[in-house]
Amino acid sequence: MRVKRYVVSALPEAVSLIRSELGKDAVILNTKEIKVGGFMGMFRKKKMEVIAAIESNQANQSSPQAKPQRNPDPQVDAVVEQILQTAQRTATAVMEPPSVQAVSSVPIAELQKDKIEREQFIIDEIRDLREYMLKLSKQQNNLISMSEHLIALREHLIEQEMELQWIERLIQAISDKESEEKIVFSKEQIWEHAAELLQEWLQPYSGSSISSHVRVVHFVGPTGVGKTTTIAKLAAEQTIKQGRKVGFITSDTYRIAAVDQLRTYANILNVPLEVVFSQMDLPRAFKQLEERELIYMDTAGRNFRSELHVSEVNSLLQTTEANETVLVLSMTGKTKDMSAVANHFCKYGVRKVLFTKLDETSVYGAIFNLIMNFELLPTYMASGQTVPDDIEKFQVDSYVKQLLGSNSL
Ligand SMILES: Nc1nc2c(ncn2[C@@H]2O[C@H](COP(=O)(O)OP(=O)(O)OP(=O)(O)O)[C@@H](O)[C@H]2O)c(=O)[nH]1
Ligand SMILES: [Mg+2]
Numbered sequence: 574m575r576v577k578r579y580v581v582s583a584l585p586e587a588v589s590l591i592r593s594e595l596g597k598d599a600v601i602l603n604t605k606e607i608k609v610g611g612f613m614g615m616f617r618k619k620k621m622e623v624i625a626a627i628e629s630n631q632a633n634q635s636s637p638q639a640k641p642q643r644n645p646d647p648q649v650d651a652v653v654e655q656i657l658q659t660a661q662r663t664a665t666a667v668m669e670p671p672s673v674q675a676v677s678s679v680p681i682a683e684l685q686k687d688k689i690e691r692e693q694f695i696i697d698e699i700r701d702l703r704e705y706m707l708k709l710s711k712q713q714n715n716l717i718s719m720s721e722h723l724i725a726l727r728e729h730l731i732e733q734e735m736e737l738q739w740i741e742r743l744i745q746a747i748s749d750k751e752s753e754e755k756i757v758f759s760k761e762q763i764w765e766h767a768a769e770l771l772q773e774w775l776q777p778y779s780g781s782s783i784s785s786h787v788r789v790v791h792f793v794g795p796t797g798v799g800k801t802t803t804i805a806k807l808a809a810e811q812t813i814k815q816g817r818k819v820g821f822i823t824s825d826t827y828r829i830a831a832v833d834q835l836r837t838y839a840n841i842l843n844v845p846l847e848v849v850f851s852q853m854d855l856p857r858a859f860k861q862l863e864e865r866e867l868i869y870m871d872t873a874g875r876n877f878r879s880e881l882h883v884s885e886v887n888s889l890l891q892t893t894e895a896n897e898t899v900l901v902l903s904m905t906g907k908t909k910d911m912s913a914v915a916n917h918f919c920k921y922g923v924r925k926v927l928f929t930k931l932d933e934t935s936v937y938g939a940i941f942n943l944i945m946n947f948e949l950l951p952t953y954m955a956s957g958q959t960v961p962d963d964i965e966k967f968q969v970d971s972y973v974k975q976l977l978g979s980n981s982l
Contacts, residue, residue, distance in 0.1 A: 747767060820847070
């Protein structure tokens with residue numbers, strides 16, 4: 574670490590000296606008022622002593638000669654200035670010499686080490702803040718250079734709760750296209766390009782239905798998302814439209830009347846139902862349903878933000894047969910909670926997802942975030958309580974239309 578002392582009339586004078594001599598990464602460690610000059614102890618002038626420091630490995634880099642100049646940004650500089658002054662106050666506070674007792678009882682080397690650690694902490698804090706400020710100012714500059722239609726698209730997607738990282742990526746891609754084509758896009762062109770790009774990004778995850786070669790399908794998900802209703806909808810489609818022999822298993826003995834709910838659908842659809850209380854009951858249930866071409870297994874909704882519950886349900890889903898698990902998520906859930914649940918299930922190898930209650934929302938960004946962040950394969954979208962009608966296969970183009978709303982073409 575390189576430490577330098579400055580005697581100046583006022584702090585701003587010291588700040589610019591420190592900047593030019595030690596570089597922009599330097600920090601002020603201490604300031605103190607002193608008196609200099611005079612005659613026989615009289616007419617002494619008030620001055621300020623400023624101690625500044627810079628990490629030795631940065632001293633050379635930071636010197637203005639050695640480092641390429643970054644573009645000055647007055648806004649960031651003003652904030653950095655403020656940060657430096659705050660840091661100077663903090664440094665003064667933390668660098669206060671320890672009390673007499675402390676000096677006598679703590680070895681000097683330890684005090685020195687402690688001091689260096691504190692200095693390092695302050696330097697790191699300032700560096701992080703400066704990076705953050707530069708990022709903010711870059712974002713602001715980008716916004717200023719955006720056309721009103723791009724800003725409208727950005728705002729629309731923020732309202733749709735699409736994650737900012739994806740929005741910025743989309744806006745950047747459209748801006749790049751504009752620069753390539755050397756024109757300013759009209760409103761229609763912007764929304765058209767947005768639709769095209771979103772479809773292109775989602776395409777690798779599209780077209781995933783529940784596999785037809787799989788005999789056992791488990792449905793898992795938080796409480797009340799519509800697992801049981803969805804099973805009834807899909808079973809109706811399989812039995813009535815496809816003529817397949819379907820069987821039900823439920824392990825939802827957790828909630829009173831849960832079994833009755835599935836039993837009602839089983840009776841209506843004339844589908845046999847087996848109830849399992851633990852993993853040990855599964856072989857018996859599969860034996861009972863061995864004639865069935867397709868088995869849908871209902872599970873109890875739990876708080877799957879807890880990984881313990883996820884591992885519990887997962888232990889129930891082990892079968893020797895070809896099987897897959899579908900995570901059911903309701904669009905009325907909060908995006909952050911849905912992400913936490915998806916994250917836990919992904920750890921257990923769940924790849925497919927089914928979204929319900931689209932009829933109860935007009936905010937669709939969570940679907941995009943979940944697919945892109947967790948590489949989940951969307952299967953169906955349910956949008957109502959009516960069995961069997963209110964369900965359809967996930968279609969990228971219609972989803973993108975929903976996401977872009979009335980502006981989509
Ligand atoms: N609006 C709307 N309601 C739905 C949809 N799917 C299911 N529901 C309703 O959501 C409620 C809960 O549905 P269930 O099928 O019992 O949900 P579940 O996930 O099995 O619930 P638990 O087993 O208790 O975890 C019921 O009132 C359903 O009618 C949907 O797509 N839209
Ligand atoms: Mg249920």
